[in-house]
Amino acid sequence: MHVPDGFLDAPTSVGTAVVAVAAVGVALRGARRELDDRTAPLAGLVALFVFATQMINFPIAAGTSGHLLGGALAAVLVGPFTATLAITVVLIVQAILMADGGITALGTNITLMGVVGVWVGWGVFTLVRAVLPKRTAMVVPAAALGALVSVPTAALGFSVLFALGGNADVPFSTVATAMVGVHVVIGIGEALITALAVASIVLTRPDLVHGAKPLLAQRELTIRTAVSA
């Protein structure tokens, strides 16, 4: 979903750049609470894994493809503030080094994938986690649902921006219907990859998974109660 230069006009691009700078500023403060000696290396790994996985476009229908956005994946594994920073690093390197995603569209791409993708993914994840049984394994389906919803929501976000400042006269409903339709299918791929990646960390090192922390705390309490009883 890397927006190239030219799709959006200058005022809209400046607006999203302001949003992106503010969001990264907030994330730099928030990430300090999420990162410690144990989780900082995992956060670095998540960033480079998202970059690598974004190179693997998977076919979704005749003539089109999709790739992981990684917002929900990163948020569940290392926390949403750190995830916003990780996705931002990926997008900056892609725009400058790989010419993937426009330079003037960098603020737009950070807003859509690093803010909307991450925080919608995290929000849905926490809602689903709250209703599922309180077991660490439940982090996996909750993350998958967060991933599934985050992609079409980011696509809807682009459609709104295009209605505000698109450089072509296409009705909002036309763009939104097409964008959300295609990205619901891409969201299924996003959910599968997110489930695989999160499951592999939950199985090996659940203590490192940011989204599993409330469940692990609860589990320890259960064990202590059982022992003392």
Next chain:
Amino acid sequence: MTSPRSSHRRLSTRTLVVVGVLVSLFLAGVVSYYASSHPDGLMFVAGEKGFLASEKGHATSGSPFAGYATHGIGNARLSGGIAGVVGVAVVGALAFGLFTVLRRRGHDQHGD
């Protein structure tokens, strides 16, 4: 999952990160060659709905790795693979650096 697992030998963070980096290098350096070359969802919709023409040339199209291809390498498999490995290395260096600077030292929950 409710039974204590203290008897399990835990995978070290170092091993986990090394395995993860190797998997990522393999994805970016080798598997990426087999990725779909169809336009992604956004570019597909742009083509279908008539706003693809508003795309402008990329300001960094002169980068040696523009378009995930290494300038001057004719072999597509090698060209894309090198670009992928370089990208993973650059993202990894920036991200590990940033998160190491930002992290709390030690395990103190209240430290800053």
